[in-house]
Amino acid sequence: MMDIRKQLLQTHTKENTELIVAYIGNEQERFDTLMNLFLHDEYRVCQRAAWVVSEVAKLQPEIFTPYLAVIIKNLRTEGLSDSVKRNSLKVLQGLVIPKSLWGEAADICFGYLASKSEAIAVKCFSMTVLLNITYKVPELKGELQILIEDQMPYGSAGFKSRGKRTLKALQEIQ
Template sequence: MKLKEELLKEHSLIHAQKISIWAVESKSNLKQLMDAFFSKEKLVVQRASWSASKAYELKPQWFEAYIPHLIACLDKPIHGSVRRNSLRILQTMDIPESYSGKLIDTLFALLADSKTESAVKAFGMTVAYNIIQHYPELKSELKIIIEDQLPFAAPSFKSRAKKIINNL
């Protein structure tokens, strides 16, 4: 498959799934997809990030090597889909302790920023909640950040926030 051409051909769920199935046929294919995800071409990145999140659903064990890249691209995403799909992947991963500090700082900043899109905040809340299970001293800080956002939040954020607050 000529991945870049395929990514640019169409933007649909069926097409993203088709690419994700191809990606998990081999680790080499997955590497090509992830290289596209972390590239500098906005449209390629957008479409690759969606396919990568679908590929993760098929072979989550193959994504451990990409944790540092997924975290790094949260800081300056080339497209909004990068944060959303990176966090969608990270929300069910076991994050190694060596990445937890940087990631929790980034997540707290994203959650506190009123400009952060609702889906990013929802996925980010879940990732933060998962990390703080290992750092209980951060529970109150996460709760404060979430509660500060509630009055202005979208319904998707409120729904997930209530579940997380109840578990804190």
């Protein structure tokens, strides 16, 4: 029986992350323990749990359904680490967000994308979450397009690459 919290604090490596992901498997109770650590524990534990959370999402996206609203709400937490934001958005970009959460998710992501101080990865994942919502709510297209175009000249290589792909995809939305 693994103590997930203790294992997270032991080391922050790919091997340790894979070990914890394998332990969680598709066990809802173990996943619930991980999510509790991710959402409510000390900064270091949340930060390390973030990587595990995003890896579990790749393998078991359906296990996240009960947590979508909580993950989105958690993104409003003051002082959230970049790793928690980045990995939460990474999870959200790969899942189907229910209609009832589109507004909240879009509001948070527009805030991140417009921020001058947000990390590039957070902005890029926000862009993709917003694009996915825009496919269902085309009225957001103009605002998203303007935000990306305004930042393109000053963006990093990663931002420009994601921005170009997103702008191209936006052209196809009616």
